[in-house]
Amino acid sequence: MDRLPTRDRLIETAMELFWERSFHATGVDELCARADARKGSFYHFFSSKTDLAVAAVAASWAAARTHVFDLVSQSGPPGLDRLRRLVQCFEEQQTRAVATHHVVLGSPFGGLAQETAHQDERLRRAVQVVFHEQCGVIEGWLDEAVVSGEIPSGSNAQRARNIVALLEGALLMAKVSDEIDVFRSIAVSIDRLTFG
Amino acid sequence: MDRLPTRDRLIETAMELFWERSFHATGVDELCARADARKGSFYHFFSSKTDLAVAAVAASWAAARTHVFDLVSQSGPPGLDRLRRLVQCFEEQQTRAVATHHVVLGSPFGGLAQETAHQDERLRRAVQVVFHEQCGVIEGWLDEAVVSGEIPSGSNAQRARNIVALLEGALLMAKVSDEIDVFRSIAVSIDRLTFG
């Protein structure tokens, strides 16, 4: 099993560190050390730390999209059950993180956005794309649920936005409480947002 | 009108800067300059930047509690209408911030928590107290709504947690979109969370 090329290692390491330490708390030196790359290589591929972050957000979302959202879309029963499986995936991600870091880390995208979105336009847009596409996928699931009669018809686009917001809020509450259970107890109320 | 004493000025400035720039992006020098205090004074009152942040969270919440939550509790009709007035206050806070900073800043507590809660236990607990007390106030409003028959009885503690999560999520989505309207469009779905 070959190791990833330098550029990919930097991107992968970036999202890891920004998640477990935060953007500003992660130094370029530290990042390079963990990716086993030298500073010069870093600035050969990326023009700045922010530049790397933008690429990392896109790459991390591409991975999450295929391994979580698309997976949920392509397996198991359609409709609202997909939402429950998504919540399950989110919870498992947190559980895995707790196993290694002994702290609830919350949302990687939410965390990065809270720290940087109001300071850097490009980074803000990168995360905006992530949430927008999450909404798109979820909207598709709600459409299924409408067709099957699980939920009444209505603005599924708005419903999806509400759901993504609730998920992000639930992850924040879990992080602040340092208890994963808090996430689940809030996330189950998603059902309420699928009406109206 | 006397200016505030040094310690209070540092605390007030801290929450302002942590909100508009972020915790790590705010230097102690910058903070002191804006509070018109000298470095030595800073470390006379606080043992570290984190120490100041903990005090700032508590002070900022004390102010928000009296000027927003208690105000909503003590004026206007009881029950669910209080929730709508709270959302209105949140939105006005964002509108004021946009007027001066030209960017949607989102939740001050949420932002600080996302950046630091997993790295510093004291700071995490400080924000935990904030959200816990927010839940307490909202739970009281839901109790009123149950008594008046607006909503069916149920776990108002859990409902309050869901609502706070949704509000924080809505503020994040607005920040990432850089559009206040996004906050309102999500926040109105709070009603759905008051059932169940």
Add this chain to the structure above:
DNA sequence: GGTTGAATTGACTAATCGGTCAAGATCCGA
């Protein structure tokens, strides 16, 4: 007036920050 402790000042440090650069290594097509 004298004493005491709290508050203030600004110069100082060691470490780290993001970022640069010139020189070499490696690869690939001609």
Add this chain to the structure above:
DNA sequence: TCGGATCTTGACCGATTAGTCAATTCAACC
């Protein structure tokens, strides 16, 4: 086998970081 492009290396830069500290000012009390 050559040449040019891509990638790697590690030393280096000025700026900034959080935090220290001894000297000084100030206000309150005896």
